[in-house]
Amino acid sequence: MRIYEYLNVFKRIDYLLLIPVIILIFWGVINIYSASINEYPSLYLKQLIIGSIGIFLMLVISSVDYKKIVNTAPYIYVAVVVLLFLVLIAGDVILGAKRWIKVGGFAVQPSEFSKIAVILLSAFYLSDKRYPISIFDAVVVFVIALIPSILTLIQPDLGTAITILIPAIFIVFLFGINKKYILLVFVISFLLSPLIWKNLKDYQKERIIAFLNPENDPLGSAYHIIQSKIAIGSGELTGKGFLEGTQSKLYFLPEQHTDFIFATIGEEWGFLASILIVTVYLFISLRILTWGNRVKESSGKVICFGVASLLLFQAFVNISMTLGMAPVVGITLPFLSYGGSSLLTFSILIGIVLSVISTFKKEKVHF
Amino acid sequence: MNEKKIRFITILFLFLTAVIVFRLLYFQVIERDRYLSYIKRQYFSKERIILPRGIIYDRNKKILSISINTLKLYAIPKYIPHEKRVLLADYLSKIIKVSKYKLIRKLNSKRGYVVLAENIDRNLKDRLNELRTELKVWNFGIIETSKRYYPYKSLAGTTIGFVRKDTGKGASAIEYMLNKKLGGGFIEVPFLKDAKGNPLNFEINVKDKIKNNLNAVLTIDSNIQFIAEETLKKLVKLRKPKEAAILLIDPFTGDIIAAATYPNYDPNRYWKYRNHRNIIFHNAYEIGSLAKPFILAEAIDEGYLRNLRKVYCEKGKIIIDGVRIKDHKKFKYLSPEEVIIKSSNIGTIKIALNLDYSSIYKKLKELGFGKSTRTFPGEASGILKEDLRPVNVAYASIGQSWTATILQVAVAYSAIANGGFLVKPRIVKEFIDSEGKVVEKIRIKLKKKVLSEKSVKWLRETLKRVVEEGTAKSGRSDYFSIAGKTGTAQKYDPKIRALSTEKFYTWFAGYFPADNPRLTVVIFVNEPQKIKKWEFIGGGTVSAPVLKELVDRIMYYYKQKPDKNLAKN
Numbered sequence: 001m002r003i004y005e006y007l008n009v010f011k012r013i014d015y016l017l018l019i020p021v022i023i024l025i026f027w028g029v030i031n032i033y034s035a036s037i038n039e040y041p042s043l044y045l046k047q048l049i050i051g052s053i054g055i056f057l058m059l060v061i062s063s064v065d066y067k068k069i070v071n072t073a074p075y076i077y078v079a080v081v082v083l084l085f086l087v088l089i090a091g092d093v094i095l096g097a098k099r100w101i102k103v104g105g106f107a108v109q110p111s112e113f114s115k116i117a118v119i120l121l122s123a124f125y126l127s128d129k130r131y132p133i134s135i136f137d138a139v140v141v142f143v144i145a146l147i148p149s150i151l152t153l154i155q156p157d158l159g160t161a162i163t164i165l166i167p168a169i170f171i172v173f174l175f176g177i178n179k180k181y182i183l184l185v186f187v188i189s190f191l192l193s194p195l196i197w198k199n200l201k202d203y204q205k206e207r208i209i210a211f212l213n214p215e216n217d218p219l220g221s222a223y224h225i226i227q228s229k230i231a232i233g234s235g236e237l238t239g240k241g242f243l244e245g246t247q248s249k250l251y252f253l254p255e256q257h258t259d260f261i262f263a264t265i266g267e268e269w270g271f272l273a274s275i276l277i278v279t280v281y282l283f284i285s286l287r288i289l290t291w292g293n294r295v296k297e298s299s300g301k302v303i304c305f306g307v308a309s310l311l312l313f314q315a316f317v318n319i320s321m322t323l324g325m326a327p328v329v330g331i332t333l334p335f336l337s338y339g340g341s342s343l344l345t346f347s348i349l350i351g352i353v354l355s356v357i358s359t360f361k362k363e364k365v366h367f
Numbered sequence: 368m369n370e371k372k373i374r375f376i377t378i379l380f381l382f383l384t385a386v387i388v389f390r391l392l393y394f395q396v397i398e399r400d401r402y403l404s405y406i407k408r409q410y411f412s413k414e415r416i417i418l419p420r421g422i423i424y425d426r427n428k429k430i431l432s433i434s435i436n437t438l439k440l441y442a443i444p445k446y447i448p449h450e451k452r453v454l455l456a457d458y459l460s461k462i463i464k465v466s467k468y469k470l471i472r473k474l475n476s477k478r479g480y481v482v483l484a485e486n487i488d489r490n491l492k493d494r495l496n497e498l499r500t501e502l503k504v505w506n507f508g509i510i511e512t513s514k515r516y517y518p519y520k521s522l523a524g525t526t527i528g529f530v531r532k533d534t535g536k537g538a539s540a541i542e543y544m545l546n547k548k549l550g551g552g553f554i555e556v557p558f559l560k561d562a563k564g565n566p567l568n569f570e571i572n573v574k575d576k577i578k579n580n581l582n583a584v585l586t587i588d589s590n591i592q593f594i595a596e597e598t599l600k601k602l603v604k605l606r607k608p609k610e611a612a613i614l615l616i617d618p619f620t621g622d623i624i625a626a627a628t629y630p631n632y633d634p635n636r637y638w639k640y641r642n643h644r645n646i647i648f649h650n651a652y653e654i655g656s657l658a659k660p661f662i663l664a665e666a667i668d669e670g671y672l673r674n675l676r677k678v679y680c681e682k683g684k685i686i687i688d689g690v691r692i693k694d695h696k697k698f699k700y701l702s703p704e705e706v707i708i709k710s711s712n713i714g715t716i717k718i719a720l721n722l723d724y725s726s727i728y729k730k731l732k733e734l735g736f737g738k739s740t741r742t743f744p745g746e747a748s749g750i751l752k753e754d755l756r757p758v759n760v761a762y763a764s765i766g767q768s769w770t771a772t773i774l775q776v777a778v779a780y781s782a783i784a785n786g787g788f789l790v791k792p793r794i795v796k797e798f799i800d801s802e803g804k805v806v807e808k809i810r811i812k813l814k815k816k817v818l819s820e821k822s823v824k825w826l827r828e829t830l831k832r833v834v835e836e837g838t839a840k841s842g843r844s845d846y847f848s849i850a851g852k853t854g855t856a857q858k859y860d861p862k863i864r865a866l867s868t869e870k871f872y873t874w875f876a877g878y879f880p881a882d883n884p885r886l887t888v889v890i891f892v893n894e895p896q897k898i899k900k901w902e903f904i905g906g907g908t909v910s911a912p913v914l915k916e917l918v919d920r921i922m923y924y925y926k927q928k929p930d931k932n933l934a935k936n
Contacts, residue, residue: 131369174372226405233394233402271395275388282384286377293373309376316383323390 009063012358017287018058020280021350024335025051025343027277028261032338034243035257035264043257043338050340054347061351062358069352070127070299073120077144080117083110084151099155109341111160114148116348119167119306127299132176141168156201159329163314170309171302174292208327224260228322232266232274239270257338259330262322278319281334285312291357300356307349414441417535419513420551421580423527423542425589426622426796431527432542432634434513434551438487440495443506444474451504458498463487483507486514510556515542521633523592525645526626526794529634539643541585541794542634544744548798550580581798581806586622591615591921595627598917603629606895606909612647613917614773614889618781618878620811621790623742623774624886648742651749651770652872652893655856656710656838656906658731658766660830661779662719663707664822665730669722672703672825678714680706685713688758692716692765695905707829708837710853712765719764720757727760728753733817734779735789736771742792747772766856767866777889780851780876783826784884787818831881834914838907839875842914846929847922849914851877851888853906858894870894875910879918880930886921890914 029051033044061069087101087110100107122141129137145168153161173182189196197205231245245267257264266274285308292304311334318333320326332342394402419434440463447455456470463484473481487495495509515530528540535553537543595613603611608629615625626647632640644650666672680698684691694712706714719727728751731737737751749771754763762768771779774792781790791812798807818826830850833839838853854874860867873892878884890910897904922929 170376174369174376176369176372229394230402230405232391233399234405235395236399236403237396266391266395271391274391274395278384278387278391282380285380289373289376289380293370305376308380312380312383316387319387320390323387323394325386325390 008362009358012361013059013062013354014287014291014357017284017291017350017357018354020284021058021335021347022055024277024280025054025347028336028338028343030242031261031265031268031336032257034245034268035261036338037243040257046340047338047343050343054343057344058347058351058354061348062354064355065359066300066303066352066355067127067297067359069355070120070123070303073117073124077117077121080110080114081147081151083108084114084148087111087155088151099157099160106340109339111148111152111155111157111164112339112341112345114152115164115167115310115345116352118145118148118164119303119310119349120352122168122171122306123299123302126171126175126302127297129175129298131298133172135177135181138172138175138177138181141172144168156204157330158200158204159317159331162329163310163317163331166313167306167310171305174305175302204329224328225321225324228260228263229324231263232322235267235270235274237271239266239268239273242268244268259318259328259332259337260322261337262319262333265336266322277336278315281312281315285309288353291353291360295356295360297360300360303352303356307353310349311346414439414510414556415512415533415535415553416510416556417512417514417532417553418551419580420515420530420535420537421545421549422582423545423549424582424584424799425587425592426585426624427588427590428584429589430518431523431585431587431589432515432517432530435516436489437485437512437514438489438492438495439485439510439512440483440487441480441508441510442474442483442504443480444476444478446506447474447504451502454502455498455504455507458502459483459495462491462494462498515634517634519589519593520635521631522589522596523587523626524632524634525628525630525643526587526623526647527634529637529643532638539637540645540744541583545583545795548581548583579800581800583798584796586617586620586624586794586796587626588624590924592625592627594917594920594924595625596631598913598920599627599629601916602890602892602909602913605898606892608892608895610646610650610891610893612773612889612891614647614777614891615886615921616774616777616781616790616792618784618790618884618887621778621781621792622796622811623792623794645743646891646893647773648746649772651747651772651775652891653769653856653858654766654771654776655854655872655874656712656715656766657776657780657852657854657874657876658764659707659710659715660783660826660852661730661734662715662722662727662764663703663829664818664826665722665727666703666718667822667825668730668819669726671718671721675703675718677702678706678711678717680711680713680717683713685716687716687720687761688756690758692761695903704829704832707852708832710833710838715764716761719760724755724760725753727764730817731763731769733789733815734782735775736769736779739772740774740778740792742774742794746774749775766854773889773891776874776876776891777887780878780889781887782818783823783830784850784878784887787816787820787823789814789817827881830877834877834881834911838905839877839911839914841907842875842911844879844915844918844931846931847879847918847927848881848930849877849879849918850881850884851875851914853911855905855907871904873904873906873909875906875914877914879922880927882930885925885927888914888917890917 029044029048032047036043083101099109099111101110121144125140145165149161149164152164245264288304288308292301295301295304314331314334317326318331321328332339334346422430423432425431452474456467456474459470460467465484470483473483492509499507526540528537528542530542531538535551537546595615599611599613611629613627616623628646630642632643677700680694680701682699683694683697692712698711701709701711701714731751737749739746739748751769759768778790778792782788791814793809793811795809797805797809800806827850830852833852834843834849839851856872857866858870858872860870873895875890878887892909895904895909902908
């Protein structure tokens with residue numbers, strides 16, 4: 001009976017979602033190998049191990065009823081917020097920012113995991129709410145997102161802080177809040193922007209200036225953008241070939257295996273492979289969004305909408321950044337960038353989505 | 368649930384993706400040239416490393432052409448502090464023996480990258496590296512490259528050819544022909560700036576790039592080549608011709624033993640010469656009377672000579688198809704042998720006109736005329752077209768109106784020397800690896816028999832007499848017997864639109880020793896000058912006189928005893 005149950009679990013997995021994700025993970029390992037082999041010869045192995053753990057986690061989580069996970073959301077949320085505080089107090093300073101904390105020998109980036117906490121707690125809170133939700137509920141969801149976001153912003157990590165807020169906006173919008181209110185939020189934040197600008201760190205201001213006018217200071221802040229554009233542009237239609245990229249290999253391109261992995265891919269594999277990757281992200285996001293529309297239960301919907309929007313938006317901002325369309329804010333390219341916290345976060349999120357889909361299929365059979 | 372909202376989000380997702388796709392299209396397809404040019408700007412320079420190539424040996428394993436390792440010194444002056452420039456120039460001038468001020472001037476230049484010195488002895492590498500570490504000037508560097516060197520300088524220059532110093536690949540003659548076997552070429556090493564704009568240097572391992580180059584062993588004997596060139600020099604000094612050549616081949620194997628040409632060049636400094644042609648292979652000329660023995664051979668084969676005792680030579684003038692053809696002397700009656708020995712045009716023509724016209728052309732073609740032997744890159748084939756009008760057969764029989772390369776002449780005369788066989792010329796004997804083991808042998812190809820026993824016998828007797836008592840008498844050696852034939856072809860002069868009476872090709876073709884041939888020899892001169900006013904220009908007066916010295920020297924080199932009875936002289 002139990003074995004039969006397990007087999008059913010595998011049957012209910014949405015392979016059209018799982019397989020593209022697995023492809024992305026391995027594609028990431030290959031390109032991290034190319035981008036980092038000269039500098040750090042063992043990084044790709046680390047990514048391969050974490051990627052395998054991620055795939056394992058996805059499969060395990062997909063077999064658990066997501067409602068059980070949603071019910072633990074408050075604890076997860078509290079734990080993440082505590083960790084974020086700890087980072088501010090005792091975090092490791094890397095590249096001028098406190099983002100990491102040592103947990104059992106591993107450097108962990110709690111701000112990445114806070115994305116899971118925010119989506120789960122929103123799902124928990126909205127699980128007994130009906131469409132459309134009230135303004136009060138919308139505000140609650142925002143506050144849920146805002147707490148870790150602000151804690152991340154003062155690390156400082158503008159990019160991750162913004163991405164934590166993204167799912168909340170989409171969830172609130174899709175759960176029936178009128179466009180007017182969302183517009184209002186944008187207007188308010190626009191009016192508040194001078195205040196935000198004042199509170200930004202100098203390097204963050206520089207990056208935004210560099211984004212608006214990169215040729216102004218080619219060897220300074222805009223260096224990332226220019227080198228990334230050169231790398232991608234020189235890839236042409238079919239790329240220079242695996243391990244043949246000159247920009248990323250010769251250290252012209254900074255962060256070539258983390259935030260700028262897309263530039264390495266663009267340089268070595270060219271236009272056709274680049275649009276293929278973009279299409280894979282679109283496919284995954286739309287697939288999750290479609291399931292979110294089909295699922296009846298509210299918290300499941302919240303999870304699907306949150307994950308879909310987070311994934312597409314984060315991929316979009318990261319790629320835009322490498323293409324000089326967005327300021328350089330340190331956010332990763334989901335599944336492809338080097339970094340254990342990011343990879344595990346997205347694997348867990350996909351795992352929860354798979355569980356939502358699986359549970360939905362199971363209930364459909366029963367009723 | 369609000370379907371409209373889901374649709375809105377879907378459209379938003381599609382829109383964001385489309386934005387990225389268009390941006391990628393713009394970068395990677397439309398604007399790619401701009402970004403490619405950015406990359407080029409990040410280089411200081413691209414430096415070529417010339418890869419070593421296999422050795423070319425002569426048949427005695429003497430080195431004719433070799434790649435030697437050299438060093439190239441460069442600097443990126445921008446990153447060398449002023450006080451270090453002077454120090455560097457000071458020490459460097461002592462090591463490589465170049466003027467200190469010249470080096471300082473180069474180090475003070477505003478260019479991003481300068482070559483300080485080239486072709487530096489490789490043995491200085493350690494000392495130069497020491498200097499680099501001692502002075503801590505990392506932006507002074509050494510590139511290991513190589514250079515083609517020809518130890519015998521211009522010896523067989525047009526035959527060996529040269530390797531371009533910028534590409535490391537053979538560009539002419541044998542060097543060009545053997546590009547695939549000898550290897551070589553170059554690799555380009557980019558000198559880059561790193562992220563901070565500092566130059567990046569890295570060690571290049573050239574050894575990985577060298578594929579298994581082979582070494583070539585030629586059929587050339589550099590000693591005989593030297594003798595041939597000495598002889599040729601003497602001839603050129605005397606006659607001041609436009610072109611001249613001496614070719615020696617082994618009549619039995621087709622091996623090219625010596626190929627001396629004038630003009631010639633020194634491949635070590637190939638760029639100083641405009642003309643790199645090798646006239647032995649690349650040009651075709653009218654062969655004049657050299658054609659006559661083959662006409663007689665055809666006559667023997669057709670049985671025409673059997674009943675022919677004497678030919679009436681019309682006192683030096685004959686009119687065929689309304690065209691007047693003259694002889695150099697007013698001969699009356701000549702035996703067929705005498706026609707060859709005295710080289711009578713009219714005698715030959717009258718015999719030729721009694722033969723089957725197309726068989727004459729067929730015989731010439733069988734002897735290899737009109738077709739390239741494919742021994743040498745860019746080899747000419749000569750022009751031999753069948754034209755059956757009597758006047759053309761007449762001209763063809765005395766070697767006018769058609770052309771042949773000097774090599775084809777040597778092949779045809781080798782057939783007389785070796786008993787009637789057509790040989791395929793060979794200039795590369797074998798390929799050996801770095802340990803001297805033979806990897807590939809070029810086989811000797813004896814093609815079909817082209818002259819009958821009867822005609823070979825007749826020709827060998829007659830050609831011997833040509834040198835002993837005939838037109839080539841001036842080439843007669845006291846020690847060694849020689850057989851051969853002289854030839855003189857009038858050049859067509861475009862000014863008078865007729866055959867010139869001033870400009871000639873003069874020839875000698877033959878073999879020695881006459882009874883036991885070792886080498887076939889062809890001596891060719893284009894437009895020799897008269898030394899004396901009353902002198903008659905011809906193969907006998909121009910080409911033959913150097914013959915005896917050439918033959919004597921070669922036979923002494925071969926340590927052969929004279930085959931003539933010395934007591935008689």
